[in-house]
Amino acid sequence: MKFRAKMIDLGCLNHFTRVVNTIAKLTKSCVLRLTPDNLYFVLSGKVANGGVSMWCELLQVNFFDEYQMEGLSPEANEICLEVAPENISRALKTAQNAKAVKVKLTKKHCPCLTLSAELPSLSSISRVVTHDIPVEVIPRRLWHEFKEPTVPDFDVSIYLPPLKTMKNVVDRMKNLSNILVLEANLGGEMNLKIETDLVSVTTHFKDLGNPPWGDSASQSRSQSWDPEAMAHARVDVRKLQQFLIGQQINPSKAMCNIVHNRIVHLILLQEDMSLQYFIPAVA
Template sequence: MKFRGKITDIAYLNHFSRVITTISKLTKTCILRLTTENLFFVLSGKVTNGGVSMWCQLSQLIFCVYFIQTNCFDEYQMEGVSPEDNEICLEVIPENLSRALKTIQNAKVVKIKLTKKHCPCLTVIAELPTLSSISRVITHDIPVDVVPRRLWHEFKEPSMPDFNVSICLPPLKTMKNVVDRMKNLSNFLVIEANLSGKMNLKIETDLVSVTTHFRDLGNPLWGDDASLDDGSSQTRDSEVMAEARVDIRKLQQFLMGQQVNPSKAMCNIVHQRVIHLILLHEDVSLQYFIPAVA
């Protein structure tokens, strides 16, 4: 197995760092899946058992900044475990990678490669700018675990749930402020939405009932933009609400960690079962599943 990537564009390095920081806010450990075209960060929680799951796809081919397309990695070389299974799966602690990237944000060149030292490592090598002829190089060795081939089936892209309603989210900062305040009232929050662009966030306890209303949010037309689902499963009556009661801390964790600044933010609701949050931005897509609670 071999992996080597090289980044010289500061804008993309900062973008890459923000993505990793977002991942580190969502999970302590995850699977980094490397292919010839993409990097995937996967958290394969069992939603049926109350765990969250995550799928983040980061393309290594094209990065758009100021409407100019450039290569994400100036160099990208990957050789998997075999020609038939040309992938690499590593268990990583994203916080360690995030810390390493934060220390080298002004680097001229950053190289990331898979190495074998005292254990398998993702080695980050950064050449920093200097006023003298002597170069400054920082090296971070981030321990990882190689995931055996027999377990790869657990880290495939999740299928699109058979949702009842799909709706665009309000501004994430606004939504975060609302959830932060509601967290002081209850440990659980009900998210409900319909196909008329209405979404409500509700807290209901024996002592208090609070609802925040959002209107005119819009409903994505699946198949036109995302090609993930044809939308045939959506509720036909546009005023009927689909809802899910979730652990408010899990939703707050998702909202607190966002540094991707998505161009699109959406939510699919499987009535009383799960909410499926999706963020899209240029070369990044992030899916996050939060199970409903009784």
């Protein structure tokens, strides 16, 4: 297995740093899946057991000036590594004004992602800061756990309100209850609700719009849903807050799919990356 890549463009470096910082806020550990065309950050939580899951996809050509990788074999041309995104985030902090950043899969005392940042210098001798980030190589027999999740057959799909506004609302609601009800309909309306024995609080959003999903199975399912009826899911407010706090990527589109009483599926889209986050409903 071989992997090496290089970033020279400062805008690409800063964008990649924001993506990694977002991932680091969402999970302490995840799988970095490398293929010839894409990088993926994958958290394969068992939603059925109450865990969140995440799928973040990056088109490598939009981030790296050089990118070479060789997987286990021509038929299995990918590499799966378990990483702590916070370690990558820390390493990238030292590379904010770097002239170039190289990333390489190396074998030190253990497998590592070695990140080398060539920093500007007043002298003719360049300064290079190197970080060895320990990783664990995932054996091929486990790769099936880290494939792209299918979009669930949702009842309602809706565009999210401005994420900063939504975060401010959720931050306040977190102080009232551990459980938040997120509900939406096919008329572009969305509500965030807290209901306890002592208090009931609802924030209403209107005219958000509903994404066109074409002829998918989910679309046909949502067509049978009453446009006025609210599909809802009760979720752990901290998991929703964690998603909103971590977001640093300024998506061009932010959407939410709701499987009634089962799952909230959040999607952030940009031209060169996408992030999906699944929060299971609680009973």
